[in-house]
Amino acid sequence: MQALASRRWFAPPITCNIPTLASFAINRDNTQGVVHSRHKQRKRKPEMKLPIDLRSDTVTRPTPAMRAAMAAADVGDDVFGDDLTVRRLEEQTAAMLGKETALYVPSGTMGNQLGLRVHCQAGDEFLCETNCHILCYEQGAYAQLFGLAAQPIEGDHGVLQVEQLMDRIRADNDHCVRTRLVCLENTHNRGAGRIQPYDSVAEICGWAAENGLARHLDGARLFNAVVATGISAADWSSHFDTVSVCFSKGLGAPVGSALCGPADLIRQARRHRKALGGAMRQAGIIAAGALYALDHNIDRLADDHANARILAEAVRSSPGLRLDPEIIDTNIVIFEIDPELGTAAAFVARLRDEGVWMNTTAAQRIRAVTHLDVSREQVQHAAGVLREIAAEVHSVAG
Numbered sequence: 001m002q003a004l005a006s007r008r009w010f011a012p013p014i015t016c017n018i019p020t021l022a023s024f025a026i027n028r029d030n031t032q033g034v035v036h037s038r039h040k041q042r043k044r045k046p047e048m049k050l051p052i053d054l055r056s057d058t059v060t061r062p063t064p065a066m067r068a069a070m071a072a073a074d075v076g077d078d079v080f081g082d083d084l085t086v087r088r089l090e091e092q093t094a095a096m097l098g099k100e101t102a103l104y105v106p107s108g109t110m111g112n113q114l115g116l117r118v119h120c121q122a123g124d125e126f127l128c129e130t131n132c133h134i135l136c137y138e139q140g141a142y143a144q145l146f147g148l149a150a151q152p153i154e155g156d157h158g159v160l161q162v163e164q165l166m167d168r169i170r171a172d173n174d175h176c177v178r179t180r181l182v183c184l185e186n187t188h189n190r191g192a193g194r195i196q197p198y199d200s201v202a203e204i205c206g207w208a209a210e211n212g213l214a215r216h217l218d219g220a221r222l223f224n225a226v227v228a229t230g231i232s233a234a235d236w237s238s239h240f241d242t243v244s245v246c247f248s249k250g251l252g253a254p255v256g257s258a259l260c261g262p263a264d265l266i267r268q269a270r271r272h273r274k275a276l277g278g279a280m281r282q283a284g285i286i287a288a289g290a291l292y293a294l295d296h297n298i299d300r301l302a303d304d305h306a307n308a309r310i311l312a313e314a315v316r317s318s319p320g321l322r323l324d325p326e327i328i329d330t331n332i333v334i335f336e337i338d339p340e341l342g343t344a345a346a347f348v349a350r351l352r353d354e355g356v357w358m359n360t361t362a363a364q365r366i367r368a369v370t371h372l373d374v375s376r377e378q379v380q381h382a383a384g385v386l387r388e389i390a391a392e393v394h395s396v397a398g
């Protein structure tokens with residue numbers, strides 16, 4: 001039980017697939033193939049702040065300056081349209097994306113679902129990438145709530161080519177759902193933060209428009225693509241009718257997303273938002289955090305991208321670990337662990353013993369996401385821990 005006693009960063013209950021104490025105990029019984037009991041106490045600088053939470057860029061907490069902006073926010077009842085801070089956020093976001101107007105919503109999920117809802121009626125379908133967030137992580141809300149169907153098409157780490165979509169529009173007859181919409185996700189979460197290249201976005205959306213299909217972008221991490229490519233948010237967005245962007249991911253605000261688009265569609269979205277219970281009252285308090293994030297936290301996303309490359313290098317140089325994809329576009333690193341070294345869950349549990357938190361995304365896959373609450377120094381420390389544990393596990397397995 002010595003290893004259990006040294007488990008300093010045991011997590012509070014959370015919703016993602018972090019190993020529990022029980023699963024750790026099972027691992028120690030060696031059913032997962034990773035030996036835990038031999039690891040030596042790792043040296044670290046006493047001032048190193050732990051844990052280093054790389055599970056997601058949603059885990060950030062508002063800084064004192066952001067909190068001060070939130071505390072000072074001018075608020076009103078946004079259902080009556082009285083909240084000036086929400087209005088400012090909507091105007092500023094729409095302007096940045098080059099859209100007529102925007103709607104503040106509680107989550108990226110709601111932004112996407114409202115985007116689908118304003119383009120489609122029951123019995124319609126949309127084309128999307130197989131691993132996109134809308135399909136994988138939003139409970140099929142489009143089907144549950146709106147009677148829509150999805151036609152998934154597998155991309156290369158989330159990236160689609162226009163040729164893959166060309167024969168996917170269904171025949172216009174009574175047997176078929178009506179193909180109405182193309183959804184893209186940029187950057188792509190399950191594709192390890194991959195950027196759907198600008199030219200292919202233009203091609204896909206141009207083809208969709210010529211064929212009478214609407215275009216929606218899940219731009220939860222659009223600003224990561226902006227910073228990585230130097231292409232403006234307005235240019236990226238110009239190819240889409242509606243774009244959903246998140247303030248609570250890399251930008252570091254505590255709550256909220258915006259759905260941006262033409263006034264008539266956003267008017268409809270506002271109605272549907274009310275039906276979903278997403279109309280909020282003095283939401284200026286949280287909108288002020290989002291405004292602060294837009295004003296202060298976009299350019300610094302480049303630091304997160306550089307930090308992700310440091311983690312990727314640690315993976316690359318560790319035998320038994322394999323980056324997938326090899327090249328890191330933005331702030332998400334996904335890698336696989338050779339089954340001979342154990343499961344992803346066991347490896348994540350070992351990292352966690354050392355105060356480095358990552359997530360499993362499949363039996364042999366692990367994801368790490370950089371963000372503004374992890375410094376360069378912490379990422380370098382995490383990279384060192386990852387290298388050492390990989391070497392340890394490798395030597396035990398070998």
Ligand SMILES: Cc1ncc(COP(=O)(O)O)c(C=O)c1O
Nearest residue numbers: 107108109110133185189218220
């Ligand atoms: C690409 C993408 N879209 C949408 C969402 C949904 O955002 P929320 O968690 O705010 O509903 C996420 C969340 O991680 C995401 O990664």
